[in-house]
Amino acid sequence: MTTVPIGPIHPIFKEPLRIKLVLDGERPIDAEIEMGYVHRGIEKIMEGKHVHKGLYLAERVCGICSYVQSFTFIECVEKISKIEIPEKAKYLRILTCELERIHSHLLIIAMYCLSIEHETLGMWILNSRERIMDLLEMITGNRINTGYNILGGVRKDIDKEMITKIYNVLDKFEDEIKTIREAFETAPLVKLRSRDIGILKYFDIMKTRAVGPVARASGLENSDVRLRYKYYKELKTYKPVSRKEGDNFARNIVRFDEIEICIKMIREVLELYQEVGGPIREKCEIKGGEGENRFEAHRGELTYKMELTNHGFIKRIMIRTPTTMNLAAYRYMLKTCPTVADAVATYVSIDPCISCTEKTLYIVEDGKIKYIW
Amino acid sequence: MIKKFVRKRSIHLCVVNTGGCNGCDVEIVSCLAPRYDIEQYGIYVHNNPREADILVISGPTTLPWIDRVKELYEKVPEPKIVVAVGACALSGGIFKEGHVLGGIEKIIPVDVKIPGCPPRPSEIIEGILKSVHLLAEKEKRLKK
């Protein structure tokens, strides 16, 4: 039996992580994941800081899903202090969140295409992702780490010109994504490298608590937290998607499906936005207490749990991110990976985000640090 | 003569995330996209330190990386350039109080600095293109 270490620097990984694959011939039978390269102790830095500062730190838990992190953080604070945000701000938040979901999904599908050596499709997807980045920049002022949220609302309003531009770009983007999806579904290379590879069965979800698109591709439709989130209940176009197969192909198709629903949702939200008036931010006061907030990040369920003092200082904060659970599911997927290259592609297909995951320090007996998770 | 020409047109990058928030890495990936297209300048991202000319570093250098970055730096053949991308790599940025070293400059020499959190793809490309001239100069010095 041989072990093959992959990482921490690898052409496909955006982030440093080492996977040790145990091989039997060419077939991977087990994997050991070595982490700790991105542990910065972000929860510890947040403790004792004011909420306004914590907001910027929350954004930098992860750069790809930065808006969702700050969204969940600020909603948690508002839940604790019982602040109602104005209608306009609510729609603007949903709008930005769904735009970011599109960009995150496109990025990971592109990375998956690069990992199965279908570079043309990968580049194509990266190119149409730039349209969405433009919209994000127009609305919030920055491409990544936007700093758009603020206690009691959002920082900036959008005007009529912007709305027409969003509609125009979305129309073009919808056509593009249709062609891309068709290319992805019909390409023989994609079929060869992703169908029936890396299967996660429905019953294995119970063991690993997989969340997000990974769980939805295996048939667990209810894992979408947006179903139970207050803002999304009133949207008519929102409905969760799911597939039964649970292989690499299904995971990516679920993401394509979600992108389509996101586009519809953005249109609906813009219509609702135009009907309401009023300010985008309200004056408010922070009250102490503790509470938690869950939301569906692009990779799965995201939980913020925190305790605040009366003046808005963070006493203790706990962040639970989706990748922790999905990485546990990775070991079950390995059973249906015939080669090392497929194991790498499967790893990319679960959409790992390591900088989200590494927050708590685990010390194992005899004083030796074994896992930093 | 040929080498001089090739040095300008064939540059290999190795991107190392030393514990940043991914923001910078995502922007480096965006540089590959056809809109910015870093390959039109003859710059290829391979992520293999042994054949790299330029080491691109993003992130505040977490503790496990300290030794590894030094090792990596030695693996890169001469002449080599180090480009630090983002506020994190320059000074530790927002994570300065955490379990990080803060600033890659403390352990290896940095030639080009690109500030921003994260810098835009066009700024990253501009920074890398500026460092290409340094590469030729360094080689001249090496010959002497």
Ligand code: SF4
């Ligand atoms: S500089 Fe900013 S965007 Fe870049 S890794 Fe650091 S926190 Fe993230």
